[in-house]
Amino acid sequence: MINYFYRGVDEKIDFDEMYNVKILRFHSLNDLKIDVNEAARYIIKDNRFTLPIDFLYYPSKNENLYIGLHGREARRESLPVFQFVRSFNFTYKNTLFFADTTILLHEKLTLGWYLGDQNTPLPQIIADIITQVMKESGAILPIIVGHSGGGYAAVRIGANIDNSIAISVNGQSIPSLYEPTQFDILHQYGFPTYDTNKFLQYTDLTMICRDHNKKGRFFWFGSVDDDLFGETGQFTLLAKSLLLDDKVSSITPMGDELIVYDVFPKPPNAHALPGTVLPFIKLVVPNTTQLVGEPAKILLKKIHSKQQDELLLEKIIDIYDNKEISIKEQIENQLLKKLQGDYVCVQINFHIENNIFYLRLEGSLSAQQCVVLYNGAVLLDKKNNGIFQRSTWVKELEAFVINVDDPTVRLHKDMALGWGQGTLNNYFSIKMAQNVQLLLEVLNLTTTQRVHFGSSAGGYQAIVGGSLDTGSRVVVVNPQIDWTHHFVQSHINRLLQVSFSHFTVEALQANYPERVNCLKFVKMQKYIPCIDYYVNASFPHDIKNQCSLFIDFIAENAHLFEQQKFRLFVYNDKKAGHNPPDKNTTIKYIKNAFEAFNQQA
Numbered sequence: 053m054i055n056y057f058y059r060g061v062d063e064k065i066d067f068d069e070m071y072n073v074k075i076l077r078f079h080s081l082n083d084l085k086i087d088v089n090e091a092a093r094y095i096i097k098d099n100r101f102t103l104p105i106d107f108l109y110y111p112s113k114n115e116n117l118y119i120g121l122h123g124r125e126a127r128r129e130s131l132p133v134f135q136f137v138r139s140f141n142f143t144y145k146n147t148l149f150f151a152d153t154t155i156l157l158h159e160k161l162t163l164g165w166y167l168g169d170q171n172t173p174l175p176q177i178i179a180d181i182i183t184q185v186m187k188e189s190g191a192i193l194p195i196i197v198g199h200s201g202g203g204y205a206a207v208r209i210g211a212n213i214d215n216s217i218a219i220s221v222n223g224q225s226i227p228s229l230y231e232p233t234q235f236d237i238l239h240q241y242g243f244p245t246y247d248t249n250k251f252l253q254y255t256d257l258t259m260i261c262r263d264h265n266k267k268g269r270f271f272w273f274g275s276v277d278d279d280l281f282g283e284t285g286q287f288t289l290l291a292k293s294l295l296l297d298d299k300v301s302s303i304t305p306m307g308d309e310l311i312v313y314d315v316f317p318k319p320p321n322a323h324a325l326p327g328t329v330l331p332f333i334k335l336v337v338p339n340t341t342q343l344v345g346e347p348a349k350i351l352l353k354k355i356h357s358k359q360q361d362e363l364l365l366e367k368i369i370d371i372y373d374n375k376e377i378s379i380k381e382q383i384e385n386q387l388l389k390k391l392q393g394d395y396v397c398v399q400i401n402f403h404i405e406n407n408i409f410y411l412r413l414e415g416s417l418s419a420q421q422c423v424v425l426y427n428g429a430v431l432l433d434k435k436n437n438g439i440f441q442r443s444t445w446v447k448e449l450e451a452f453v454i455n456v457d458d459p460t461v462r463l464h465k466d467m468a469l470g471w472g473q474g475t476l477n478n479y480f481s482i483k484m485a486q487n488v489q490l491l492l493e494v495l496n497l498t499t500t501q502r503v504h505f506g507s508s509a510g511g512y513q514a515i516v517g518g519s520l521d522t523g524s525r526v527v528v529v530n531p532q533i534d535w536t537h538h539f540v541q542s543h544i545n546r547l548l549q550v551s552f553s554h555f556t557v558e559a560l561q562a563n564y565p566e567r568v569n570c571l572k573f574v575k576m577q578k579y580i581p582c583i584d585y586y587v588n589a590s591f592p593h594d595i596k597n598q599c600s601l602f603i604d605f606i607a608e609n610a611h612l613f614e615q616q617k618f619r620l621f622v623y624n625d626k627k628a629g630h631n632p633p634d635k636n637t638t639i640k641y642i643k644n645a646f647e648a649f650n651q652q653a
Contacts, residue, residue: 058131074090081098081100086188092108106150106151114145117186117193119195121202125155127159136197166208166209182209197221200323211263215267217271220270229284229289261294272310298310367398397413412443413452413495422502426456426514464546503645518583533605544557589622
């Protein structure tokens with residue numbers, strides 16, 4: 053046990069005068085008993101842990117349990133301090149508050165993110181205590197609230213509690229980039245046996261937020277005026293890790309929300325709370341007690357676009373390969389007949405031959421242009437409910453958008469790239485294209501100008517999909533023309549193992565060349581689309597192993613093409629490498645293809 057001093061540490065003291073509650077002490081977490089009749093401060097000094105556990109509980113009969121966590125705390129004799137006690141107890145019933153004893157590790161430590169140390173797993177300990185309090189009090193919904201460092205902790209702790217709601221206001225997602233000095237002190241004195249990489253991974257909250265096995269939901273609020281945005285901004289880092297736009301409010305496939313907010317009147321410090329945390333709770337949990345007094349004067353609003361309004365109301369429709377009711381009829385019954393207005397925002401899950409093909413539609417049915425987007429490499433822990441990369445770009449694209457998910461990646465837990473291959477006897481890309489064509493027909497979008505877009509593996513799929521959509525154009529950025537030439541051998545090996553288990557690369561190339569090289573597939577189709585090919589000269593592998601195949605194909609088959617059928621654009625971006633350019637540049641490439649439609653006309 054480390055030497056520490058704070059208010060109430062003397063075991064002879066049995067009353068906390070600051071909060072006017074009794075003190076209950078325990079020498080083992082296993083012996084903890086919760087008093088559900090009277091408010092108390094609990095101090096647990098367990099010899100298994102370096103740090104004490106310290107919390108306040110105000111019991112009351114309520115299905116909700118409100119948990120408050122604090123952020124930075126200056127070193128002073130009044131420690132520990134529990135945040136939100138007055139506002140919570142004035143507004144709610146059944147409240148619980150934890151002190152972050154992490155800051156006891158060193159005299160210069162003022163921000164600990166409730167991480168504890170390597171001998172005191174504080175996030176899990178707190179989660180277990182919350183679960184115990186809920187069980188003994190009869191509460192069923194834990195609402196964990198924190199600001200700044202407490203916001204980080206709220207989300208981290210909530211991930212370990214079933215059906216919890218975590219509310220983070222201006223929280224951190226990667227502490228090492230927020231307060232490097234505090235982070236280094238915590239590393240040195242709390243986790244001395246962890247090397248730098250291990251500690252960085254342990255504290256990286258974006259990895260937890262992407263975890264499909266996390267138990268709770270989170271609502272992450274970011275002030276539009278705070279220093280949370282930009283390349284190393286804490287809100288931006290989280291949004292990008294989830295493949296979301298950091299400029300508007302968004303919802304993840306797992307139901308978590310990232311909310312950009314503005315507040316009036318504006319506080320002097322944009323990072324600070326606007327006087328209270330209560331409006332954020334009310335926004336997330338509308339049936340909480342009505343706010344009274346000064347907090348009611350605060351106006352809190354979410355920043356989002358029309359498309360984001362629709363996104364929060366997004367519906368999911370399941371379509372089955374049922375002989376009694378055609379797929380077309382199912383779409384008409386579940387979508388068109390229930391549609392109000394001409395704006396669509398829906399995810400459609402096609403259940404076909406024991407596979408699920410996920411598509412997402414958003415936009416106005418009166419749009420004159422349509423973009424079909426395909427995924428590149430995907431995060432392994434986000435695969436189960438469909439992945440729709442660039443789905444937040446609808447407003448900027450100014451078109452009807454169809455996102456196509458590749459079910460191949462769900463054939464194996466370690467597969468991040470699938471190139472739409474499916475299996476030897478079931479080419480998923482063809483099924484995906486058929487689903488897109490059916491939707492275009494049902495939604496009366498077959499006369500639109502249509503562009504299929506993808507980068508890397510998504511580029512491969514876009515070329516295949518475009519060849520099956522007569523009249524469309526294709527835009528690709530650093531695509532694989534031949535996936536067996538990908539620069540990461542493990543991705544090739546995984547696909548061979550899962551989708552083509554009895555074939556070597558050489559055997560597959562010899563027997564099924566159209567399944568390896570997308571241009572050989574295109575040549576077999578009735579329609580050869582116009583292709584805009586963008587390649588980064590600063591990534592030599594793509595130039596030598598993929599773009600060269602594109603050029604060879606043009607030279608060998610020139611007699612098949614109209615003038616300007618294929619266009620090659622070379623750019624130079626050393627920083628991006630194989631990765632696609634930024635959002636604005638990529639959208640420009642897509643819009644250039646629509647301009648080509650107009651010139652053609």
